[in-house]
Amino acid sequence: MNRFPFIILIPLLLVSCKIDKKNTPEGFEVHPDFNLQRVASEPLVFDPVEFKFDEQGRAFVLEMPGYPLRDADSRLVQLVDIDEDGIYDERQVYAPDLGIASSFMPYKNGFLVASPPHLLWIGDTDKNGEADTRKILMDGFSTGNLQHNFNGLTYGMDNWIYAANGGNSGKPFFVNAPENVLDLRGTDLKFHLEREVLARVGESSGGFKITFDDWGHLYETHNLEHVSHLVFEDRYIENLPTSPSHALTNISDHEENGLSRVYPIGEQETRVNHPEQSGYFSGACGITYYGGGIFPEGLNSSLLVADCVLNLVHLDVLSPMGASFKTSRDRDKAEFLASKERSFRPVNMTVGPDGALYVVDMHREVIEHPEWIPDELEVKMDLNAGKEKGRIYRITPKNRSASKISPLPLDDIEALVVLLGDSNQWKRITTHRLLVTEKQSEAIPFLKELFKTSTNPLARLHSMWVLEGLQALDESDLNAALEDTSPGVRENALKIAEKTLNGKLDLVNPILALTQDSHARVRMQATLALSTLQEENYNMKKDTIARVLSTQLGQPDRDQWVTLSIASALERQALDFVQNRLSMGSSSSKSREIRVLEILTELIGKTEKKERTADILFALQKDGIAPETQTKLIKALSRGWKKGNPDLINSRGNRRLVENLEALEEGSDFARIQATGEFRQILALPASSKIENLIEQASQSLFDKKLPVEERLKRLKLVGLDDFKSREALLYRLLDNKQPLQLQEEALSQFWRSNDVNIASRLIELWPTLGPQARKHATNILLYKSSHHDALLTAMENKKVGLGEFNLDLERRRTLLFSNDEGIRKRAEFLFSDAGVVQRKEAIEAMRPSLELQGKSEKGREVFQNVCAQCHRYGELGNDVGPVLTEINRKSKESLLYDILDPNAAVDTKYLNHQVQTKDGTIYTGIVTNETDSEIGLRMVGGTEKIIGKNDIDRFSSTGSSMMYEGLENSMDTQEMADLLAFLQQSE
Numbered sequence: 001m002n003r004f005p006f007i008i009l010i011p012l013l014l015v016s017c018k019i020d021k022k023n024t025p026e027g028f029e030v031h032p033d034f035n036l037q038r039v040a041s042e043p044l045v046f047d048p049v050e051f052k053f054d055e056q057g058r059a060f061v062l063e064m065p066g067y068p069l070r071d072a073d074s075r076l077v078q079l080v081d082i083d084e085d086g087i088y089d090e091r092q093v094y095a096p097d098l099g100i101a102s103s104f105m106p107y108k109n110g111f112l113v114a115s116p117p118h119l120l121w122i123g124d125t126d127k128n129g130e131a132d133t134r135k136i137l138m139d140g141f142s143t144g145n146l147q148h149n150f151n152g153l154t155y156g157m158d159n160w161i162y163a164a165n166g167g168n169s170g171k172p173f174f175v176n177a178p179e180n181v182l183d184l185r186g187t188d189l190k191f192h193l194e195r196e197v198l199a200r201v202g203e204s205s206g207g208f209k210i211t212f213d214d215w216g217h218l219y220e221t222h223n224l225e226h227v228s229h230l231v232f233e234d235r236y237i238e239n240l241p242t243s244p245s246h247a248l249t250n251i252s253d254h255e256e257n258g259l260s261r262v263y264p265i266g267e268q269e270t271r272v273n274h275p276e277q278s279g280y281f282s283g284a285c286g287i288t289y290y291g292g293g294i295f296p297e298g299l300n301s302s303l304l305v306a307d308c309v310l311n312l313v314h315l316d317v318l319s320p321m322g323a324s325f326k327t328s329r330d331r332d333k334a335e336f337l338a339s340k341e342r343s344f345r346p347v348n349m350t351v352g353p354d355g356a357l358y359v360v361d362m363h364r365e366v367i368e369h370p371e372w373i374p375d376e377l378e379v380k381m382d383l384n385a386g387k388e389k390g391r392i393y394r395i396t397p398k399n400r401s402a403s404k405i406s407p408l409p410l411d412d413i414e415a416l417v418v419l420l421g422d423s424n425q426w427k428r429i430t431t432h433r434l435l436v437t438e439k440q441s442e443a444i445p446f447l448k449e450l451f452k453t454s455t456n457p458l459a460r461l462h463s464m465w466v467l468e469g470l471q472a473l474d475e476s477d478l479n480a481a482l483e484d485t486s487p488g489v490r491e492n493a494l495k496i497a498e499k500t501l502n503g504k505l506d507l508v509n510p511i512l513a514l515t516q517d518s519h520a521r522v523r524m525q526a527t528l529a530l531s532t533l534q535e536e537n538y539n540m541k542k543d544t545i546a547r548v549l550s551t552q553l554g555q556p557d558r559d560q561w562v563t564l565s566i567a568s569a570l571e572r573q574a575l576d577f578v579q580n581r582l583s584m585g586s587s588s589s590k591s592r593e594i595r596v597l598e599i600l601t602e603l604i605g606k607t608e609k610k611e612r613t614a615d616i617l618f619a620l621q622k623d624g625i626a627p628e629t630q631t632k633l634i635k636a637l638s639r640g641w642k643k644g645n646p647d648l649i650n651s652r653g654n655r656r657l658v659e660n661l662e663a664l665e666e667g668s669d670f671a672r673i674q675a676t677g678e679f680r681q682i683l684a685l686p687a688s689s690k691i692e693n694l695i696e697q698a699s700q701s702l703f704d705k706k707l708p709v710e711e712r713l714k715r716l717k718l719v720g721l722d723d724f725k726s727r728e729a730l731l732y733r734l735l736d737n738k739q740p741l742q743l744q745e746e747a748l749s750q751f752w753r754s755n756d757v758n759i760a761s762r763l764i765e766l767w768p769t770l771g772p773q774a775r776k777h778a779t780n781i782l783l784y785k786s787s788h789h790d791a792l793l794t795a796m797e798n799k800k801v802g803l804g805e806f807n808l809d810l811e812r813r814r815t816l817l818f819s820n821d822e823g824i825r826k827r828a829e830f831l832f833s834d835a836g837v838v839q840r841k842e843a844i845e846a847m848r849p850s851l852e853l854q855g856k857s858e859k860g861r862e863v864f865q866n867v868c869a870q871c872h873r874y875g876e877l878g879n880d881v882g883p884v885l886t887e888i889n890r891k892s893k894e895s896l897l898y899d900i901l902d903p904n905a906a907v908d909t910k911y912l913n914h915q916v917q918t919k920d921g922t923i924y925t926g927i928v929t930n931e932t933d934s935e936i937g938l939r940m941v942g943g944t945e946k947i948i949g950k951n952d953i954d955r956f957s958s959t960g961s962s963m964m965y966e967g968l969e970n971s972m973d974t975q976e977m978a979d980l981l982a983f984l985q986q987s988e
Helices: 413-421 425-437 441-453 457-469 475-482 487-503 505-514 520-530 535-553 560-583 591-607 610-619 627-644 651-664 670-682 689-701 709-719 724-733 741-754 759-769 772-784 786-797 810-817 822-831 841-852 857-868 893-901 974-985
Strands: 028-030 034-041 048-053 059-063 075-080 090-095 103-107 110-115 118-123 133-141 151-155 161-164 170-174 187-192 197-203 210-212 218-222 225-230 248-250 284-290 302-307 312-321 324-329 337-339 346-351 357-361 391-397 912-918 923-931 935-939 945-949 953-962
Touching: 028 034, 048 103, 048 346, 048 357, 048 391, 059 103, 103 151, 103 161, 103 425, 110 133, 110 151, 151 210, 151 425, 161 210, 170 197, 197 225, 210 284, 218 284, 225 284, 225 302, 225 324, 284 346, 284 357, 302 346, 312 346, 413 425, 413 441, 413 457, 425 457, 441 457, 441 475, 457 475, 457 487, 475 487, 475 505, 487 505, 487 520, 505 520, 505 535, 520 535, 520 560, 535 560, 535 591, 560 591, 560 610, 591 610, 591 627, 610 627, 610 651, 627 670, 651 670, 670 689, 670 709, 689 709, 709 741, 724 741, 741 759, 741 772, 759 772, 759 786, 772 786, 772 810, 772 923, 786 822, 810 822, 841 893, 841 974, 857 974, 893 974, 912 935, 923 945
Parallel strands: none
Antiparallel strands: 028 337, 034 391, 048 059, 059 075, 075 090, 103 110, 110 118, 118 133, 133 170, 151 161, 161 187, 187 197, 210 218, 218 225, 225 248, 284 302, 302 312, 312 324, 312 337, 346 357, 357 391, 912 923, 912 953, 923 935, 935 945
């Protein structure tokens, strides 16, 4: 019986358009092995945010004209290709009035729609091409910033539907069960519609869209961090005191100081939020795994991420790295797709049944949400510009044509099952979904045969999960899957085994065996499965679990995710396991064993009483345990107590705990004794006389240069236990730039923790003499402690500190501009605005006409040589003193103008000018290129390098300004500035 009736297309053909079918659109650059073709544009499509195909091969686009002002409803539109040439000819509105919907997916002869606060199902029961049925399935999703609503509806390998949180979170519930509310709390979610069950998945990136690879691994994206992998769900470690407390991790291997460089083409927009982010990912969205099967070798299993701000699509090659993955560029300094057209706003992508990649272009002049556009700039912008436009592009390889799009063989179950092994992921997962959601029990014999006989691991994978979804996967099938030759099948079989493990304990032994598998992801998943045993079942197997997992602790594999899985599986026997390991007198030299013991010991501190804490402290005294391990585990107990705050116990237990602390305080290991002293403070116990004596000794030896820096640092941390007023003078002495950098950093950390209101004035007094490393920490103390804002603003107003020394990007400016103290807000507004720091407005305005002039790069080269080359290098020209201007062309002309004319407004602190006077009276001025405990490296005008020993320095100070002098506009006219800008923006 056919349960997939065709929907008859009744042609409500409203509009059509003509598109060039042969040529790549003007202004675009695509990977040389691919073709780019526009397949739909206005008036066929407006404001598109998602594009998908249903099982009949019909194309649907979700339009969101209400972004960002909520002034219009989203709508779902079918695009029709009448002549089947791949170009869409007509549009038909399938469902209007969808609120602020930004995501949809085909489901049960209709569509699920993410329309906050609701999840909707819409369907066309009379088959006239227009939805006539609408049901609210869920409610409670948040409706804040439209960029951050829940989105990314995706059918998962495990037969649940997944969605990205987006950042707004919310407390969704099924309308049929309003009492079962799920607090998302910053996590992504999954839901099972038939069972009406909701669950948190794991830490959300807060971005737009999620994607799965062929094996069901989940990837996310958000603005700056363009590609993350959720290694496993949060539920496995939700009770463990880990940091971070989730398994979402950045997997890009091409980060530069926390940002990933991308290569837009053409002149870029002026970044209204973060000019320092120009040319780096800032609007990452629409992450899509390419599983279409027709891309060239090496690119078939890749991840693509759009940046809607920088008008490009980035391609990353995906490869395994332990239990997770890494992504790498496939080409250097070039993107998969880029456009010179500033209104090209790729927000999403999809892989079609033809294997082609489809790119969704919302096509807006302004794509950033008004929340992140300073008010004074927003009034000059037309946030509606582009609402009448939208584009869909198709990308196909040059050496292989995309297949014709046609309906799946819905009336032939055997042929449908065969598609579970197709090379195209869309066909596999769509078939998978249909077989499960339509309960195609007649497919079971074919599924069994495919699972048992196919040589294609993906066919075995999908047939296994479909059988699970149809409740037809028997024990022999599961046991076979646990022994499959494919690690991906074994890994997924473990996820299924976990579901029935507590009812079938005979699965424990094969799972234990897989904890020793040759593949890290299989080992990890097997270990995580053991953590899900119910209490009674776990206790029956706990000795075996401990014995088997102990063999992993000594392995050289240092994968953090496998390590976390071991801790998860040992959580319920933390006390016994830690005591047992310590009773062996293990030196715990293996990093994995130390990390697992730390996690479990912190858990003990959080959940156990003082008697048990005393037991651990006693066990730590066993001969053979390394002092470093003792220190780490004492600190772990301390962290646990701080988090858990268990009830106090009787004095007898208290005495035993104190006795064991005193025993660990024997000897002179400053790090271990500092750890016990810190624990005493958390336990509200007085410091021992031993600690008090050592603090005094440590204070006297802090400045002993004969001691290794590491030993002095241990002493300084011990001194940190003392009353702040007693050590304050020592800490300020350590800020002398001749002191070792580690000691300066620790001193500043102690200043941060002290919360003393007088610190600000002293730091500002010392400001000119602070070295570059110390100043980074000092700026954070002054900026992020509200009690210091008055002193900081006073110093800025009196020009004791320069505005450019604080890296005042948008968020840092708003720390002061959005202060709860009205006086602080007004004073900050006098110094700078939400739009940025501008100190030479008149000079900039006088030179602004240069932005409208046509510059000549060859003449700009001469200007550069005459004015800039003494301190800057561009390509082969100039000297490497200030910032190297390689890739400066990623910035807009306006941004470059600001950089040139107002160099001290937002100077990178590493390019501040410094002055060194040596003991013989010689004065050197330049940029600090390196700073160590023993020397300072300066690069001076002209590129001369000078290394100066710190013992030879009499005075060292910062001028508080860039080496680049103000008034550069006096050396050129507007045409010469235009020429210089043209030169700086050319490709090298």
